[in-house]
Amino acid sequence: MTPDVRPLVAGNWKMNGTRSSLDEIKAMAAGVDLLNCNISTLICPPVSLLYVATALATDSALEIGAQDCHARASGAHTGDISAEMIADCFGTHVIVGHSERRTDHKETDADVRAKTEAAWRAGLVAIVCIGETEAERKGGKTLDxxxxxxxxxxxxxxxxxxxxxxxxxxxxxxTGLTPSTADVEEAHAFMRAELKSRFAGEGAKMRILYGGSVKPNNAVELLGVANVDGALVGGASLKSADFLAICKAYETLQA
Ligand SMILES: O=C[C@H](O)COP(=O)(O)O
Known part of the structure; x- marks a missing residue:
């Protein structure tokens, strides 16, 4: 199958959203079909809304995913959800290794690797998150x-x-803070080179999203940086108007 390598604007609702937020999903599903640009779009609501959200987005280009999965397909893991369960709810993607999971749940790179394999096993696209802390950046360790x-x-x-x-x-x-575009460019060029060196042609095509305080007013600037193939949006993905405004950055960038 030909991979979808269009820019991806993905929203991560984190632990936000109740049934009343489903109106936002409906508005996003309608809104993405009116975009005048060639991108893919995804919203990852909390798992409590996953099944209804996929039903609401069925006839739209908006895809629905989840924010985490367990490495195993089933079993005695109270409170967890498997990649297979996400796929069973018609989710298409799962975020793994978000820094909040790495911090709150002490997830290691090995855990993230196992979750990525679980995502593939279930036929999901894994969105693998990486990134440096403030101390690491200040210490000049970002690329390492x-x-x-x-x-x-x-x-x-x-x-x-x-x-x-x-x-x-x-x-x-x-935080409302973002790296300079030069810093984003350096990090993305570095990741592209690493991916190409390990995965050759696949690494050249693999999408690398930027995430961290992406808003409607900085989306064109951040998404226009070389090797930035989309965004992972937190707070600004909760409201359809903001999410769609970020998607519309590509109407400018692709014009
Ligand atoms: O997954 C999304 C990111 O953590 C970014 O969140 P933010 O856009 O609220 O800074």
């Missing part, structure tokens, strides 16, 4: 951290079809 996380979190067999990378500087998440 990115290399280590890429090596540790990505199993052999990653392709442009089954994997998306999301670069999220931890200090930029939810």
């Amino acid at each position: 951290v990115l290399r280590t996380q890429l090596v540790g979190s990505l199993p052999d067999g990653a392709t442009a079809e089954n994997t998306v990378i999301a670069y999220e500087p931890v200090w930029a998440i939810g």
Whole structure:
């Protein structure tokens, strides 16, 4: 199958959203079909809304995914959800290794690698998150951290079809701070080179998203950087108007 390598604007609702938020999903599903640009779009609501969200988005180009999965397909793992369960709810993607999971649940690169394999096993696209902390950036360790996380979190067999990378500087998440475009460009060029060296042609095509305080007012600037193939959006993905405004950055960038 030909991989979808169009820019991807993905929303991560984190632990936000109740049944009343389903109106936002409906508005997003309608809105993405009116975009005048060639992108893919995805919303990852909390798992409580997953099944209804996929039903609401059925006739739309908007895809629906989840924010985490367990490495195993089933079993005695109270409170967890498997990649197979996400696929059973018609989810298409799963975020793995988000920095909030790495911090809150002490997830390691090995855990993220196992979850990525679980996503593939269930036929999902894995969105593998990596990124440096503020201390690591200040210590000049950003590229080393990115290399280590890429090596540790990505199993052999990653392709442009089954994997998306999301670069999220931890200090930029939810803070309103963003790296300079030069810093984003450097990080993405570095990740591209690493991916090409390990996965050859697949690494050249694999999408690398930027995440961390992407908003309607900075989307054109950030998404226009070389090797930035989309965004992973947190806070600004909760409201359809903001999410669609970020998607519309591509109407400008692709014009
Ligand atoms: O997964 C999304 C990111 O953590 C970014 O969140 P944010 O857009 O609220 O900074």
